[in-house]
Amino acid sequence: xxxxARRMGWAKSTVRATLLAAGVELRPSCRDYQWPKSKxxxxxxxxxxxxxxxxxxxxxxxxxxxxxxxxxxTLWRSGQSLSAIVRHLSHHRIKTRKGSVWMATTIRTIVQxxxxxxxxxxxxxxxxxx
Numbered sequence: 001x002x003x004x005a006r007r008m009g010w011a012k013s014t015v016r017a018t019l020l021a022a023g024v025e026l027r028p029s030c031r032d033y034q035w036p037k038s039k040x041x042x043x044x045x046x047x048x049x050x051x052x053x054x055x056x057x058x059x060x061x062x063x064x065x066x067x068x069x070x071x072x073x074t075l076w077r078s079g080q081s082l083s084a085i086v087r088h089l090s091h092h093r094i095k096t097r098k099g100s101v102w103m104a105t106t107i108r109t110i111v112q113x114x115x116x117x118x119x120x121x122x123x124x125x126x127x128x129x130x
Contacts, residue, residue, distance in 0.1 A: 050097060050110050068094055072110055082107045 005012045048054040051069030053062045075085045082104040089102045096102055
C-alpha cells in the first residue's frame with residue numbers, strides 16, 4: 001500500500017479508503033488484532049528475573065541472588081542513583097548472575113521489572129525473607 005501511495009502521490013489512508021470503497025478485501029489493521037489474554041495463573045516461561053529461579057513453571061526466590069536483589073531495591077528506594085548502586089555492588093565485589101560486573105542498564109532493568117510486576121515479584125521477594 002505504501003508503494004501505491006508513493007506512485008499515486010496520495011496518503012496511505014486515502015489509498016486504503018479507496019480500495020475499501022471499491023470492495024477490495026484488505027488484511028485487518030493492527031488495531032483490530034486480538035491481543036493475548038493475561039497470563040495470570042499460567043506457568044512462567046522464559047528466563048527467570050534476577051533473584052528468582054523457575055521450577056515447574058513457578059517462580060521461587062533464588063537463595064544465591066535474593067539478598068543482592070533486596071539490596072538493589074533498598075538502595076533504589078532510598079534514593080540512590082543507578083551508578084551509585086553499581087559502585088556499591090562493585091565496591092563489595094558482588095557479581096551478576098553470570099559473574100560479570102554490574103552495569104547501570106542491568107540495575108535499571110531490575111528496578112523497572114519490580115515496578116511493573118511488583119504484585120507478583122514483591123510477594124515472593126519479601127516472603128522468602130522469613
